[in-house]
Each structure stands twice: as C-alpha cells, then as structure tokens.
Amino acid sequence: MALRLYELVGVEETRPFSPYCWRIRMALAHKGLDATSIPWRFTEKDAISPYKSEKVPVLLDGDASVVDSWAIANYLEVAYPDRPSLFGGEGGRAMARMLNWWGDIAVIGAMFPLIAADIHGHLRPVDQDYFRNTREARFGKSLEAVAADRDAKVEGFRKGLDPLRLTLKSQPFVGGAAPNYADYIMFGGFQWARVTSAFALLKPEDPVYAWREKMLDAFDGMARKSEGYPV
Amino acid sequence: MALRLYELVGVEETRPFSPYCWRIRMALAHKGLDATSIPWRFTEKDAISPYKSEKVPVLLDGDASVVDSWAIANYLEVAYPDRPSLFGGEGGRAMARMLNWWGDIAVIGAMFPLIAADIHGHLRPVDQDYFRNTREARFGKSLEAVAADRDAKVEGFRKGLDPLRLTLKSQPFVGGAAPNYADYIMFGGFQWARVTSAFALLKPEDPVYAWREKMLDAFDGMARKSEGYPV
Numbered sequence: 197m198a199l200r201l202y203e204l205v206g207v208e209e210t211r212p213f214s215p216y217c218w219r220i221r222m223a224l225a226h227k228g229l230d231a232t233s234i235p236w237r238f239t240e241k242d243a244i245s246p247y248k249s250e251k252v253p254v255l256l257d258g259d260a261s262v263v264d265s266w267a268i269a270n271y272l273e274v275a276y277p278d279r280p281s282l283f284g285g286e287g288g289r290a291m292a293r294m295l296n297w298w299g300d301i302a303v304i305g306a307m308f309p310l311i312a313a314d315i316h317g318h319l320r321p322v323d324q325d326y327f328r329n330t331r332e333a334r335f336g337k338s339l340e341a342v343a344a345d346r347d348a349k350v351e352g353f354r355k356g357l358d359p360l361r362l363t364l365k366s367q368p369f370v371g372g373a374a375p376n377y378a379d380y381i382m383f384g385g386f387q388w389a390r391v392t393s394a395f396a397l398l399k400p401e402d403p404v405y406a407w408r409e410k411m412l413d414a415f416d417g418m419a420r421k422s423e424g425y426p427v
Numbered sequence: 428m429a430l431r432l433y434e435l436v437g438v439e440e441t442r443p444f445s446p447y448c449w450r451i452r453m454a455l456a457h458k459g460l461d462a463t464s465i466p467w468r469f470t471e472k473d474a475i476s477p478y479k480s481e482k483v484p485v486l487l488d489g490d491a492s493v494v495d496s497w498a499i500a501n502y503l504e505v506a507y508p509d510r511p512s513l514f515g516g517e518g519g520r521a522m523a524r525m526l527n528w529w530g531d532i533a534v535i536g537a538m539f540p541l542i543a544a545d546i547h548g549h550l551r552p553v554d555q556d557y558f559r560n561t562r563e564a565r566f567g568k569s570l571e572a573v574a575a576d577r578d579a580k581v582e583g584f585r586k587g588l589d590p591l592r593l594t595l596k597s598q599p600f601v602g603g604a605a606p607n608y609a610d611y612i613m614f615g616g617f618q619w620a621r622v623t624s625a626f627a628l629l630k631p632e633d634p635v636y637a638w639r640e641k642m643l644d645a646f647d648g649m650a651r652k653s654e655g656y657p658v
Contacts, residue, residue, distance in 0.1 A: 284522075287515015290603030291522040297597075298529065298590040358532055363525040372521030 199224070199231035202244055202254040206318035206392075209235040211423040213318070215304050215388035216265040217253045218419070222380035223269050225415040227279040231255070238323045265384075266296055269377055282377035295370065295378050298359070303385035306353045307397065309335070313343035314393035350397065357404055364403040368410075375414060383411040386427075387419050394425040430455070430462035433475055433485040437549035437623075440466040442654040444549070446535050446619035447496040448484045449650070453611035454500050456646040458510040462486070469554045496615075497527055500608055513608035526601065526609050529590070534616035537584045538628065540566065544574035545624035581628065588635055595634040599641075606645060614642040617658075618650050625656040 201224070204214035212218070212233065224231050236243060236252050247254045249263035255271070262271045273282050273289065283289040312331055316339055319327055328339060335342050360382060363370055370378035386408050389397055398405040408427070412420040432455070435445035443449070443464065455462050467474060467483050478485045480494035486502070493502045504513050504520065514520040547558055547570055559570060566573050591613060594601055601609035617639050620628055629636040639658070643651040 281518065284518015285516020286603060287512065287520070287607060287609075288518020288522050290515065290598065290607075291519050291526060291601065291609050293597055293603075294590055294594040294601050294609070295522060295525060297593040301589055359525055359529040362528040366524055366528075367521065370522065370525050372517060376518060376521075378518075378522050378525070 198258070199229055200234055200256040201231040202234045202236045202252040202256075204252050205235040205237060206315075206323065207320055208318070208423060209233075211318065211391050213315070213388050213391040214252060215384035216251075217384075218387040219265045219377075219380045219384035220253045220255065220268050222383060222411075222414070222419070223272055223282055223377055225418055226282060226376065226380070227272055227276050229272070229276065229279070237320065238326050266293070282380075284371065284376055288371075288376070288378070292378050292381065296381050299381040299385065302356045302359075303382055304388070306356050307385050307389055309342045310346045310350055310353060310395055310397065311389050311393040313339040314395065318392050346395065350395075353397065354399075354402070361402065361404050364407045369407070375411065379407075379411060383408065383419070386411070387422070387424075390419075390424040390427045391422060392425075396427070398427070429489070430460055431465055431487040432462040433465045433467045433483040433487075435483050436466040436468060437546075437554065438551055439549070439654060440464075442549065442622050444546070444619050444622040445483060446615035447482075448615075449618040450496045450608075450611045450615035451484045451486065451499050453614060453642075453645070453650070454503055454513055454608055456649055457513060457607065457611070458503055458507050460503070460507065460510070468551065469557050497524070513611075515602065515607055519602075519607070519609070523609050523612065527612050530612040530616065533587045533590075534613055535619070537587050538616050538620055540573045541577045541581055541584060541626055541628065542620050542624040544570040545626065549623050577626065581626075584628065585630075585633070592633065592635050595638045600638070606642065610638075610642060614639065614650070617642070618653070618655075621650075621655040621658045622653060627658070629658070 201217070201220060203212040203217045205212050241250055244250070244252065244254050247261040247263055253265055253268060255262045255268045257275065262268045269282055270289070283292055316324055316327055332338055360370070367373070369375040370382060386397070389395070398408065432448070432451060434443040434448040436443050472481055475481070475483065475485050478492040478494055484496055484499060486493045486499045488506065493499045500513055501520070514523055543562055547555055550558055563569055591601070598604070600606040601613060617628070620626070629639065
C-alpha cells in the first residue's frame with residue numbers, strides 16, 4: 197500500500213512549506229513510513245476536491261484518503277500501531293489535541309504576519325494573486341504593511357512561546373526524552389518559516405532555538421535537507 | 428501510611444484557595460486517596476521550612492515529603508501506580524509538563540490581576556500585609572489599581588483561553604473522554620478564583636464555563652462543596 201501525500205509548494209517543488217504538511221512529514225518519518233510527495237499549489241483546488249478538501253495535507257493510503265493534519269496523525273497512529281507511537285498513549289493523544297490548538301495559535305498564527313510577505317515571494321504568479329487577496333482580506337491591510345513592523349512584533353511572538361520555552365528548560369522535547377507528535381506540531385511552524393523566510397524568528401540563546409536545531413537534525417536531517425534559509 | 432497536605436488558607440480554614448493546592452486535591456481524588464488537610468497561611472514559613480519549601484502544596488506521605496504541585500503529581504503517579512492514571516501514559520506525562528506551564532501563564536498568571544484584590548479580602552491582617560507588599564511590588568502598583576480596569580482586562584484573559592476553549596469544543600475534557608491531570612492543571616486556577624472572588628471570569632455560553640461546571644461536579648461535587656462564590 198503506497199502512501200502519497202499532497203504537499204503545498206510554490207515555485208519550487210523541492211520546497212514544500214505548509215506547517216501542517218510538515219507536521220505530517222515528521223510524523224511519517226517517526227513511524228518509519230515513506231510517502232510519495234504530490235506537489236500541490238494553492239489554486240489547484242480541483243486536484244484535491246475528490247477528497248472533499250480544499251486544503252492540504254491530504255494523505256492517500258491505498259484506497260483510503262485522510263484530510264487535515266490532526267486527523268492524519270490520528271489515522272497513522274491507529275493504522276500503524278506496530279510503529280513507534282506518535283502520542284505515547286491515550287493521555288498523550290488527548291493532550292496533544294490541546295497542544296495542536298496552541299500550536300495553531302501561538303506558533304503558526306503568531307508567526308504568520310512575520311513571514312507572510314516572504315511566503316508571497318515564493319509563489320507562482322497565479323498563486324501570488326490568490327494568496328495576496330485572501331490574506332490581505334484576513335489582515336485588513338497589505339502584505340507589505342503587515343511586514344513593516346515585524347521587528348517590533350517578533351518580540352510578542354517570542355514572548356508567546358513561553359510555555360514551549362519553559363517546557364524545553366524542563367525536559368529535552370515536548371514529548372519527553374525523545375520527540376513525538378507534540379514536537380512535530382510546534383516544529384511544523386518553524387520549518388514553514390525556515391523554508392520561506394530569512395527573517396530571524398528566534399535568538400540563538402533561546403532554548404527554542406536549540407530545540408529547533410535538534411528537530412532539523414532528526415531523521416537524518418530530513419527537514420534541514422529541504423530547501424530553506426539559514427536559521 | 429496517612430497522607431497529609433499543607434493547603435493555603437486565609438481567614439477561614441474551610442476555604443483553601445491555592446490553585447496549585449487544588450491541582451493536587453483533584454489529583455488525590457482522581458487516585459481515590461484521602462489526605463488530611465493541614466491549613467497553612469502565607470506567613471507561616473516556619474511550618475514548612477523542614478521540607479525545604481517556602482510555598483505550598485507540600486505533601487507528606489508517611490516519612491516522605493514532596494514539594495511543588497508538578498513534583499507531587501508525578502510522585503502520586505509513581506507511588507500509586509495501581510490507582511487511575513493521572514497522565515494516561517508516558518506521552519501524557521510529558522505533554523502535561525507543557526500544559527502545566529501553559530496553565531501557570533494563561534490561566535493562573537492571566538487571572539491573578541483580576542482577583543488579586545479579592546484574595547486580599549480573605550486573608551488575616553498579618554497575611555494581608557505580606558500579600559499586599561509582595562504582590563504590589565510584582566505588579567508595580569496597588570492592588571486596587573490592578574483591580575480597577577478588570578472589566579476591560581477580562582476580555583484578554585478570555586481570549587487567551589482559546590487553546591483550552593477549542594480543545595473543549597473538540598473533546599469533553601483536556602484529558603479526553605474523562606478528566607485527568609491536564610484538567611486539574613487548568614481547573615486549579617478557576618477554583619482559586621471561585622473561592623476568593625465573585626468576579627465573573629467566564630460567560631455562561633463559553634465552553635470553558637460548561638467544563639468548569641463538570642469539574643465542580645466531579646468527585647461527588649468536592650470542589651463545589653468547598654466554600655466559594657457562585658460562578
């Protein structure tokens with residue numbers, strides 16, 4: 197049963213960048229599973245409409261299709277129970293649900309204004325139009341205006357990472373002694389930024405920075421080998 | 428082996444109010460363990476200095492003493508492995524570490540300015556002086572000034588609960604189908620407020636409100652039976 201994963205890309209197919217797709221890329225590696233990448237772009241809605249989704253990741257596993265990163269992680273945990281666990285038990289699965297929401301808000305959501313203009317620079321023209329229109333409507337201002345005060349705004353982003361930072365002062369990974377899906381939830385956002393933006397989100401002395409380095413090294417440097425900026 | 432728990436109280440010994448002590452009260456009930464309460468007040472440092480702590484909770488289990496709510500929860504999980512698990516496995520234990528930090532910041536920390544002046548009203552005079560001096564130094568202003576804009580500040584507190592709120596829209600408890608220590612982490616803060624303050628932290632239509640009701644009903648209404656304000 198070949199696994200295939202629709203992954204968001206821009207101009208370069210070697211530069212998948214969706215934070216949600218990266219959560220799943222890391223989860224697949226954690227499970228020791230290979231998946232063929234199917235590059236997908238924002239405006240290619242038709243390609244995934246058979247799976248009743250307008251967004252990626254979409255995972256195809258033989259005849260099965262699963263949409264949404266949280267649903268896919270749960271699918272992988274159930275479908276591949278003999279592989280290393282993503283959650284470390286039922287308590288972890290339940291608590292990861294909250295960490296997933298926190299990651300959506302405090303990592304991805306707070307990071308987005310800081311890198312949105314840079315993401316735009318990596319898209320094909322037709323996707324640039326789509327991205328600019330939808331995101332500027334969401335922000336209520338131009339991508340350039342959103343980017344303009346990011347040197348000030350990054351302080352708030354960093355402060356918002358305190359629960360993650362304090363955890364990483366208490367133990368090596370969010371998942372404990374070794375990374376698990378809780379780490380991939382958070383790392384997806386940082387890899388999204390690394391692939392699309394040269395903006396320095398973290399200071400080198402930050403424990404989150406050191407953790408990100410370890411995540412970039414995981415699985416034989418899988419995430420670091422993907423095209424990206426030095427971080 | 429009798430368990431005993433030092434719990435923070437003010438004027439009334441029937442009104443233990445520390446959010447960290449309530450985490451442990453709920454954890455003990457989860458494990459089906461009784462513990463004799465030893466009322467303790469802010470200025471009674473000498474009473475717990477033999478345990479190398481200046482704060483409560485302090486748990487005494489026979490000859491053993493454990494300080495700090497997180498350490499106590501972990502102690503209970505290890506010392507009473509045949510009782511219901513607080514974490515639901517190693518993954519849950521690790522992820523609860525981050526939820527504990529989040530609870531410290533987004534629940535307890537964000538809630539404190541909203542109820543600090545009310546806490547003061549429940550203390551004995553000598554503890555009032557201690558509380559006012561230490562907390563006003565922390566805030567950089569008087570307790571009354573901190574309370575003055577709480578009707579506006581509560582909006583930010585509520586917004587900060589989004590990761591918890593979205594989780595409770597996704598599943599009944601942070602711990603999944605039933606509450607576990609992840610829920611007690613969050614609930615400790617709400618019980619702290621309920622015991623000391625009549626200020627309305629949550630709107631009745633908030634999923635967090637409904638979840639708090641369920642937590643107040645847990646263990647035969649243990650938390651609701653403690654002295655407190657209607658919430």
